[in-house]
Amino acid sequence: MFGFTYFTPTKVVFGRGTEEQAGALVKEQGGRRVLIHYGGGSVVRSGLLDRVKASLDREGIFHVELGGAVPNPRLSLVYQGIELAKRENVDFLLAVGGGSAIDSAKAIGYGAVNPGDVWDFYEHTRTAGGCLPLGVVLTLSATGSEMSDSSVITNEDGMKKRGYSSPYGRPKFAVMDPELTMTLPDYQTACGCTDILMHTMERYFTSGGNMELTDSLAEALLRTVMKNALILRDDPQNYDARAEVMWAGSLSHNGLTGCGNGGNDFATHGLEHELGGLYDVAHGAGLAALWGSWARYVMGDCLPRFRKFAVNVMGIPAEDPDAPLKGVEAMEDFFRSIGMPTSLKELGISPSEEDMETLARKCAVAAGGKKGSAKVLYEADMLKIYRMANQR
């Protein structure tokens, strides 16, 4: 087992109607002038934005708003948000939406309090010295951004999708009402469940030391999400299933399921981010389309973990000599059962050899040359995985 730092300062307020507390929570944090940031309009149509604004009004808190964060949120809107935040002397950010609105708000927060170009942080040429305090009203269980230190932004110049992680980016509070996710299209619910599974698996499949307690938490989380994803496929209005998935989303990416594992893999995420940047695919679907190819490529270097996963998560008999591969196949069957793709073709894209070379090159550059823990991947490995996912 490796040593670790676990820092999870986000206050979680969970349950039906909790969005009514948004104003009081901002006040508790000392926010006086708020920028509400949201996506393409689902929160307007559902009436959530009005309820959040009313709760700020009840506390006498000034607010301005900026919508328009798209999936794979863009840098140009971040710049607009920074300008608005500075012009209006904003001292608190409130993201209302899914990962894209939250990530975009984090980037606005970095840009508002740090000099220079905020994109430098995403290029990893500088480190942020702070961020405007941020609260979240979550509408999509997926990224875990409501408790994570990460933010992922796409720069339209070159369609570069890059992540930046900093302890300053962890939200001060997260309001989580599972009912708010009931208006999601089924596809987004499935993408979200996939992302949650992936955040857990990216920490589970590592080489080196592992912690038994962390493994058990991760395995329970994976089983819980799969079970409830199937319930939601058949009964999208099931509150308890929505609640299980929502809490799992936060725990899958707040650091808990990586404690003692000595570094995460996150290669599938790195490979997906390039697809998201270039083809604008939904993050969860992109992950599902790549994971099986990644798993087959790295499995030989990480066999004990794949065996443990197959037995403890996918229910493959321990004595089965082919358990590692059968575990991967069972997870792919699960992805298909909730309508997720398991190849690039099923994802709806067919990159040329040249495109895949570009993807692999960008992925390697973004990772500083290499990525992964189950197996360390270099550009040539990344290209092979893209090819495998493209040929299936």
Ligand code: NZQ
């Ligand atoms: O934009 P609106 O109109 O709100 O519609 C969104 C969007 O079209 C819709 N939606 C969200 N909540 C809804 C709803 N529709 C109806 N009812 C609701 N309650 O769903 C669509 C997808 O929303 P988005 O926020 O883009 O999805 P998600 O939460 O999956 O976020 C994806 C982004 O987060 C990044 C991804 O790469 C991607 O850019 N990630 C962020 C991470 C982090 N910050 O820690 C980690 C992840 O691994 C991931 O990379």
Ligand code: ZN
């Ligand atoms: Zn993810």
